[in-house]
Amino acid sequence: MSAGMMERTQTLPNIYSGYEDGKPDIVAQADERYMMNLSAWQLFFYEQLIDRKVYLGDQRYLNLYSGLGYDHQKWIFNNAMPVVNMLCGRQMQHRKATKLIPVHGSNSKTANQATKAIQSVYSNDNTYKTISSCFKEGAGITGLSLMHSYMDYRRDPICGDLKTECLSADMIMMDAFWREMDLSDCQFIRTRKYLHKSQVKEMLPGREHDIDLLNDQAYFDTKFTFMPQQYNIRRKGFLAYDEYWYMCERMATFIVDPETYESVEVSFDKEEMQALKEKFPHIVVVKEKVPTVHLAIIVNNICMFDGPNPMGIDMYPFTPFIGYHDLANNNYAFRYQGIIRNIRDSQYILNYRTQLELDLLAAQFSGVDVEEDALIDDSDAFKVGPGKVRFFKKNRMQTGIRDVPGANINPANFQVTEQQKINVQSLAGITPELLGQAEDSDVGITEQLRQGAALTTLQELFDNLDLSQQNAGRLHWAIIQKNYTLGKIRRMIEEEPTNEFRDKSFQKYDAVVSNAQLTDTTRQLAFRQRYWLWKDGLQIPPDQLLKYLDTEDKDDLIESIEKAQQEQVQQQQQMAQLQMENQQIVNESLQSKAISDRSLAEERMAKGRLEQVQIETAHNKSRHELASATYNEAKAAKEIESMGVDDFVKVLSLLRDINQPQKTEV
Numbered sequence: 066m067s068a069g070m071m072e073r074t075q076t077l078p079n080i081y082s083g084y085e086d087g088k089p090d091i092v093a094q095a096d097e098r099y100m101m102n103l104s105a106w107q108l109f110f111y112e113q114l115i116d117r118k119v120y121l122g123d124q125r126y127l128n129l130y131s132g133l134g135y136d137h138q139k140w141i142f143n144n145a146m147p148v149v150n151m152l153c154g155r156q157m158q159h160r161k162a163t164k165l166i167p168v169h170g171s172n173s174k175t176a177n178q179a180t181k182a183i184q185s186v187y188s189n190d191n192t193y194k195t196i197s198s199c200f201k202e203g204a205g206i207t208g209l210s211l212m213h214s215y216m217d218y219r220r221d222p223i224c225g226d227l228k229t230e231c232l233s234a235d236m237i238m239m240d241a242f243w244r245e246m247d248l249s250d251c252q253f254i255r256t257r258k259y260l261h262k263s264q265v266k267e268m269l270p271g272r273e274h275d276i277d278l279l280n281d282q283a284y285f286d287t288k289f290t291f292m293p294q295q296y297n298i299r300r301k302g303f304l305a306y307d308e309y310w311y312m313c314e315r316m317a318t319f320i321v322d323p324e325t326y327e328s329v330e331v332s333f334d335k336e337e338m339q340a341l342k343e344k345f346p347h348i349v350v351v352k353e354k355v356p357t358v359h360l361a362i363i364v365n366n367i368c369m370f371d372g373p374n375p376m377g378i379d380m381y382p383f384t385p386f387i388g389y390h391d392l393a394n395n396n397y398a399f400r401y402q403g404i405i406r407n408i409r410d411s412q413y414i415l416n417y418r419t420q421l422e423l424d425l426l427a428a429q430f431s432g433v434d435v436e437e438d439a440l441i442d443d444s445d446a447f448k449v450g451p452g453k454v455r456f457f458k459k460n461r462m463q464t465g466i467r468d469v470p471g472a473n474i475n476p477a478n479f480q481v482t483e484q485q486k487i488n489v490q491s492l493a494g495i496t497p498e499l500l501g502q503a504e505d506s507d508v509g510i511t512e513q514l515r516q517g518a519a520l521t522t523l524q525e526l527f528d529n530l531d532l533s534q535q536n537a538g539r540l541h542w543a544i545i546q547k548n549y550t551l552g553k554i555r556r557m558i559e560e561e562p563t564n565e566f567r568d569k570s571f572q573k574y575d576a577v578v579s580n581a582q583l584t585d586t587t588r589q590l591a592f593r594q595r596y597w598l599w600k601d602g603l604q605i606p607p608d609q610l611l612k613y614l615d616t617e618d619k620d621d622l623i624e625s626i627e628k629a630q631q632e633q634v635q636q637q638q639q640m641a642q643l644q645m646e647n648q649q650i651v652n653e654s655l656q657s658k659a660i661s662d663r664s665l666a667e668e669r670m671a672k673g674r675l676e677q678v679q680i681e682t683a684h685n686k687s688r689h690e691l692a693s694a695t696y697n698e699a700k701a702a703k704e705i706e707s708m709g710v711d712d713f714v715k716v717l718s719l720l721r722d723i724n725q726p727q728k729t730e731v
Contacts, residue, residue, distance in 0.1 A: 091361040091371045095309040098240075098253050099288060105241040108398035110291045112406070113207035113234045119145055119409040120206050124416060142419050144489045145405060145412045149205040151495055152404060152523065156530065157197050163187070163538035175565040181558040182545055183538065186227045192541075196386075196534060198231040203386035204526040207234045208401035212384040212533075213256070214540055216376055216548060219267065224550050227541060232256055232383075234401075235291040244392055247536050248381045249356075253311040259294045259303040265364060268306075272369050279304055279365045286366065307363040310381055314354040315373070321349040330355075355379065377547040384537040387529055404493040404526075411488035418482040436461070 118124060122143035164180040167173045187193060195212060202210035211232040216225035236256055243251035262281055266273050281302050289295065294303070320341070321328045328351070333341065342348065357379040362370040376382065388403040399406075435446045438458070445455040545554075546567055554562050 091309065092363055092366060092368050094311075095253075095255060095307070095361060095363060098311075099238050099255060102238065102241040105397040106238060108396065109209075109401055110235060112398045113209075113401075114291055116207050116403060116405040116409065119412055120149055120405050122146065124413070140416075140420055140423070142416055143412070144415060144486055145408055148408065148490055148493045148495050149201070149403075149405060152493075152526070153197065153201040153205055156200050156527070160193055160197070161531065161534065162193075163534060163541075165538075165542070175563045178554075178558050178560070178562055178566060179542060179545075182549070182554060183541060185557040186541065186545065189226065190228050192229050195229045195231055196530075196537070199384075199386040199533070200530050202231060202233055204388040204403055204530065206403045206405050208388040208390075208403045208406065209234045209237075210386045211237055211254075211256075212386060212537060214382045214384070214537070214544060216544070221553075224548050224553055227544055227548075229537075235289065235293075238289070241397065246385060246387075246532055247539075248383060248385065251312070251381065253309065254381060254383060255307060255309045257289045257292065258306045259292075260306045261302055262304060265304050265306055269362065269364075269369055275367075275369065276304075276364065279367065284365050305365050309361040309363055310358055310383075311361070312356060313359050315357045315379075316352055317355045319351045319353060321351055323347060323349055376544050378540075378543045380540055380543065382540065382544075384533055384540060386533045388526060390529070408489045408493045411485050411492060415482065415485040415489060418485055422479065422482060 122141050124141050124143070125139075163183055165176040165183075167176040199210045199212045213230050213232050215228055215230075217228045218225040220226060236258070237254070238256075239254040240250075240252040245251075248254070260268075262276055262279075265276050269276065281304055284303070284305055285295075286305065317330050318332070318338075319328045319330050324347075331338075338350065342350070358374050358381055359372060360370065360374055361368055374380075374382075387401060389401070391400055391402075394400045439461040440446060441456040441458060448455050549557075551562055554566065
């Protein structure tokens with residue numbers, strides 16, 4: 066080994082090295098619980114095997130009912146598979162994404178980072194395809210399946226990669242009386258796989274020698290008898306790999322705030338706990354048992370590991386996917402059902418009736434009866450169709466040949482068969498509109514309403530799917546928090562994780578796991594959310610849309626859009642400048658007009674004052690003239706007073722003579 070290179074065992078402690086001799090016989094406990102629950106599950110296992118055969122068309126030798134067996138059954142007309150495929154196809158077309166949503170005003174950044182981490186894990190593992198497989202197995206075919214979540218250390222030996230797989234009902238044995246969808250009340254779950262020795266060695270590092278001692282020459286026991294491997298005795302090289310998960314308890318340490326009674330679980334040693342008490346003397350330390358899950362790995366009925374959950378969580382690494390789950394039914398043959406269960410009777414009768422009609426038609430004779438020695442050449446009896454010539458002997462044309470038509474079969478026979486075909490769809494809650502087989506001419510909103518009404522009958526299946534997907538999201542978030550390093554998280558979300566990222570109480574109090582629109586990446590989800598907000602009229606800047614857009618030649622597109630935006634901005638600036646200049650000219654014109662109006666007003670005011678002065682001057686002049694006239698009169702009177710009488714008479718005569726011509730002219 067080159068310098069600086071280490072094996073996985075040198076970089077990571079062996080998580081499967083917890084089993085020691087002298088512990089209670091966990092194999093005996095697993096076998097005992099298996100046998101205690103087998104009688105109930107055996108009924109379901111038989112029914113789910115029939116359901117799977119009906120779906121796959123393996124119905125030729127499936128004699129479900131005494132008295133209806135048909136010895137000449139040759140053909141299968143499988144109308145059940147399209148019905149199940151329609152349901153599963155609908156789910157695939159409308160897949161939902163798993164995301165964390167903040168509540169009560171909590172930190173949305175942590176919820177966004179958790180969503181990015183989950184989406185990154187799901188994208189690498191193709192988890193949504195696994196969810197669809199579990200939905201098909203549970204809701205469509207058998208009625209029950211489990212999605213197994215585990216850590217794969219083959220490509221990441223430090224913290225591993227979260228992986229998922231679909232376990233069908235024949236691979237499962239679990240507590241027959243579990244009720245909660247999060248499996249919190251389930252006492253145990255046992256699963257089986259048949260793996261090669263090399264695969265088992267990869268899953269159990271450090272136990273290679275013990276695995277080599279196991280017998281891989283067609284190991285056989287009486288457990289999980291409905292698995293396909295149990296029907297094939299040639300299993301050379303395979304080992305029976307069982308995982309036995311069971312509920313137990315562990316001692317946990319909690320720190321309690323006596324003022325708020327807020328508690329948090331810690332895993333401090335004595336020195337760290339003492340330092341914490343010195344720093345916060347008011348806290349209270351409580352030790353209490355909490356429920357947890359342990360794992361025992363049993364290979365060929367030999368225990369290879371027994372210890373706490375290797376992923377460090379207190380939950381089962383399973384998520385149940387169910388179809389119709391009737392908890393009140395004490396008959397396990399009918400407790401779990403998919404849509405196949407309700408249509409397999411009609412499917413069986415459809416095969417029976419169709420084959421019966423085909424045989425009935427084949428048994429009918431139609432053709433021509435020719436009397437012996439009526440033809441000149443006997444081989445002419447086989448000449449049929451237009452243009453054929455047959456030569457009869459004399460006087461044998463009328464009596465030597467007779468046309469025989471086919472039998473007249475009652476059309477009601479065919480209507481019964483057609484009704485069984487319709488029953489296969491209607492009993493499953495599927496309509497022709499959902500299958501794209503509507504014969505009428507209704508289109509548009511009418512057909513959509515019919516599809517919506519038909520999907521109402523299937524709503525329970527989709528609601529169960531949503532609940533299972535939410536439970537899977539909670540489980541996966543707990544696994545990511547416990548097993549993924551901050552460096553790996555930082556690389557997955559491309560940013561620094563928040564302080565709340567590893568807080569176990571964040572999912573309990575601050576965020577909820579929900580289902581959202583499915584996209585390949587969280588960037589596409591962010592783009593769609595922003596796009597719909599922008600389409601609804603919210604003013605979102607284009608750069609916020611282009612930031613999350615995933616398209617070919619994105620840089621060229623952004624460059625051209627930015628160039629167009631810059632040109633538009635320049636045009637807007639030019640238009641704004643022109644408008645400012647025009648507004649400035651208008652303002653100046655208005656200002657000049659205001660000055661002119663002000664000057665004109667001042668001129669008018671001055672003119673008014675001038676006219677007033679002129680009026681006052683004329684008034685003063687008139688007053689002066691009046692005063693002068695009065696003075697002259699007084700002066701004249703004075704002079705008259707000094708004159709004699711004769712002189713006064715002469716003056717009056719002179720004045721009269723002067724004024725007389727003036728009056729004449731007037």
